[in-house]
């Protein structure tokens with residue numbers, strides 16, 4: 313594992329007005345380029361933990377290191393300029409245009425105009441923003457647009473570290489999913505070190521390299537990959553938090569290409585119907601995939617073959633749905649249960665036939 | 681009809697527009713006194729309001745002074761300061777008038793500055809800080825621009841109150857437009873009383889309108905298209921309107 317980019321050592325925060333600690337003895341490491349998601353019930357200290365990293369809150373005791381240096385030994389302003397910060401309400405400057413908002417940190421850093429402009433058009437393309445939006449004011453954007461501008465602004469000076477406190481909390485599920493997809497896409501390219509807070513366990517599972525499930529007082533109940541948390545919840549608290557459908561959630565994490573697909577009945581247009589019928593019977597199916605030089609043409613059924621001489625005499629019918637290697641097992645499962653034949657056909661991009669998936673096969677994957 | 685005609689005659693009489701006691705001289709005295717008192721009041725109230733609003737410290741001071749301002753007995757202050765400023769240099773009545781007006785100017789400016797700065801959305805301020813703005817940058821790039829309309833409206837309230845109240849200075853022996861009214865009373869010259877009052881009212885209205893225009897100009901844009909009533913950008917209560925109704 314690479315050197316930790318963020319390291320918390322026995323960090324405690326007690327606010328003056330309270331005798332209970334908001335965070336008590338928290339230790340954790342975030343590796344360079346890793347996305348760690350903090351989840352936990354309201355008031356468990358997620359925001360406090362995050363704010364201690366950029367010194368908006370000073371810890372009562374303990375140490376926090378960013379890139380190997382104790383944050384308390386750095387100038388708070390310098391530290392923050394190197395850490396992108398996004399909060400749920402985003403906090404765009406209402407009297408500045410979108411472009412001016414995105415230019416905030418570069419401007420504070422004294423970049424010259426040309427370089428700022430260049431960076432803004434770069435951000436526009438990274439975030440797939442509408443150019444015309446740049447001259448608008450925050451009050452003239454939709455919620456989803458505001459979120460994207462908020463994240464783009466935080467990334468403007470290309471900080472190695474990002475702190476994101478429920479950045480997608482205030483938008484509807486459909487927009488949120490799009491923002492998450494875009495986030496993943498961008499993160500794959502930029503490889504920032506990210507601490508991300510959310511209430512939504514599904515969001516955590518989707519975007520995290522590792523998830524820290526926190527209990528009241530910032531107590532870590534489990535700190536592991538999404539897959540491990542779903543497969544082996546450390547305790548009842550985690551099990552409850554992860555909720556029902558653990559199996560389905562795990563399926564959503566696995567790609568079809570990660571497992572071995574099964575063989576299914578296959579024939580070629582040039583084969584005789586007799587051979588095709590035999591192949592079909594071998595699998596106890598009443599339909600068969602037609603594949604020519606590895607390319608999936610469609611399927612034909614038993615009654616069609618029985619009336620024909622050769623497979624090519626029957627027009628293959630296209631599959632209404634098939635899954636690719638990129639699909640998740642959850643999508644494959646959906647394809648299986650909604651198909652009449654209870655089988656999902658697997659093909660890659662470009663219709664290269666790979667095999668089939670059945671319910672038993674998928675079920676075996678999560679049981680083991 | 682009779683009185684109106686007489687007032688008109690008084691207002692247009694050439695002899696009233698010349699000499700050391702003419703309308704231009706009195707008007708200029710009035711404006712000068714009002715400007716000095718408002719500016720000095722602002723020099724004290726504005727920094728104090730900015731400090732209290734930004735730091736959120738000593739907030740009770742801003743609140744107390746703001747409330748006190750509405751009940752400020754200008755006439756009482758005039759009388760109170762009259763006796764012990766008698767030996768001060770300057771024209772008779774200058775200091776009592778100046779002190780009373782200066783004290784009158786402070787509360788609305790202090791209260792509006794404080795509310796304007798404090799009223800900037802806390803999340804926006806936190807995000808700005810989190811991005812690495814220094815305290816001074818938070819103030820100059822965020823809090824002050826957004827607070828400007830409310831601050832100017834505080835100035836407007838102060839200036840209008842000061843202009844109206846400066847009339848009292850004549851009671852203490854100072855000049856200004858109040859002279860016409862006070863002298864008019866002493867000799868029973870009704871047209872002069874009404875004429876003087878009209879001039880004061882006109883000056884107050886001009887002040888109101890002038891600052892109103894300024895307020896429009898300094899209000900930061902938060903929309904790309906101009907929209908009806910788009911000048912209200914600030915959340916938060918406008919103490920201004922309260923103080924205004926009490927004067």
Ligand SMILES: Nc1ncnc2c1ncn2[C@@H]1O[C@H](COP(=O)(O)OP(=O)(O)OP(=O)(O)O)[C@@H](O)[C@H]1O
Nearest residue numbers: 327328329330334353354355356357358359360361
């Ligand atoms: N400035 C503060 N002064 C006093 N107590 C505070 C302050 N900020 C947070 N707390 C307390 O610290 C605890 C942790 O708060 P924190 O905001 O970190 O929770 P959170 O996990 O982010 O919750 P949520 O999911 O609701 O955002 C809470 O009990 C909260 O009331």
Ligand SMILES: [Mg+2]
Nearest residue numbers: 358359360477
């Ligand atoms: Mg929080």
